[in-house]
Amino acid sequence: MELAKKHDALVIANFEVATYLSWKGLNTHGMSIGGAYEFDFGKVKMIQAFHGTGMMTENNEIIYGGMPAGILFMAEGKTVYHAGDTGLFSDMKLIGERHPIDLAFLPIGDNFTMGPEDAALAAEFLNAKEVVPIHFNTFPPIKQNPHAFVKMLKKNKGTVLEAGESIEL
């Protein structure tokens, strides 16, 4: 939020989070599942995910954060899918058919999201050209070996990114 304020950045989020952040003075664009919008920098489509969205406050309150979402980002002829935190779901097949995916970021941490086996199946469902594992090793219950995950991929290229590394499409 500090960063967004400093740079007067446009924050794109689901309607609930966008509204919440607009109350805090941020510049937001609210969307919801299945909706796409053409921005200056490319097109964003919000995709369903299966996960909780509670925002915990310092006063021990749970604020409802709207429907969980992943993001499709389309720009310069490429399509990137960030699954967000989610379990595996079959409509990943539909998403891959409707929007051929060049790069997918998929959670592999287990416990809170898909584990490596479900994520490998997700990669197959999505038919993504390249897959980068995310959401693991940040604390004990989601300890995983991303290199083992990449070896499980049959039809997708897998790439492990270290913090600070980038990828070119």
Place this chain on the structure above:
Amino acid sequence: MELAKKHDALVIANFEVATYLSWKGLNTHGMSIGGAYEFDFGKVKMIQAFHGTGMMTENNEIIYGGMPAGILFMAEGKTVYHAGDTGLFSDMKLIGERHPIDLAFLPIGDNFTMGPEDAALAAEFLNAKEVVPIHFNTFPPIKQNPHAFVKMLKKNKGTVLEAGESIEL
């Protein structure tokens, strides 16, 4: 709410919204996803949808409005589906197989819901005899041409309704 109180109408909603409105003195019947109930005027079945349900208060609070839903309404031998606000999902095929649909109201606005292309696919998934586009043109981010949408339908009759118009099944 004023109307419902004035006419002592029965408000059918998901459990959370029904409970919330009962606190305000309304006469409600709570349901949830997948559940059907036979009322005097016909049968209602609550269908999953993918959308946020936050109810924003004047005090900048977000009240959780339960799981998003569409509605199947069955009466006089006809079945009407109102998808609510939602993204496209493959179980629309299952819904159409379980409950042959005479008329479907589908959002086409994009940004917050399906856009025209996904909605045309939804109509095909549902195998609905007739489709009426909804949830568009009420404010700038969801500007759409409903007549262009109707032309995209391959196997479904499409009908654009103006405010105040009605349709006979």
Place this chain on the structure above:
Amino acid sequence: MELAKKHDALVIANFEVATYLSWKGLNTHGMSIGGAYEFDFGKVKMIQAFHGTGMMTENNEIIYGGMPAGILFMAEGKTVYHAGDTGLFSDMKLIGERHPIDLAFLPIGDNFTMGPEDAALAAEFLNAKEVVPIHFNTFPPIKQNPHAFVKMLKKNKGTVLEAGESIEL
């Protein structure tokens, strides 16, 4: 909660409910949809469900209870699925393929969850060896005949459990 405190039991729940209960002093393990975790007593995997999760307080407040969930429980070579409260969804096929199910607890009450017909289809989707109907007859809108449900099952063994009865796998 009294019982959990008395026995210092570990409460496994989605992240939101686990956090809420930890504020009340309980010992919790939070998870979310699609995530699995190996506990001392067996493995638990959290499965999507379609249902509301509002927790109603005595002060007429609705607390968001996270994403609705069912549970897969794997121990001693057996797999048990408790669907929770949910409507029918096609990914039950995927769950049954990924995790062959020995015993499934399925709601049949209708109104708030699947009714008997959708639950019979769920049993088929899951390809569960044995099915026990739950979530019915506890109050008027969900009155059902569990024995009639069991007769609807084509490929699954159905067992009606009375309160206090148990089943051996």
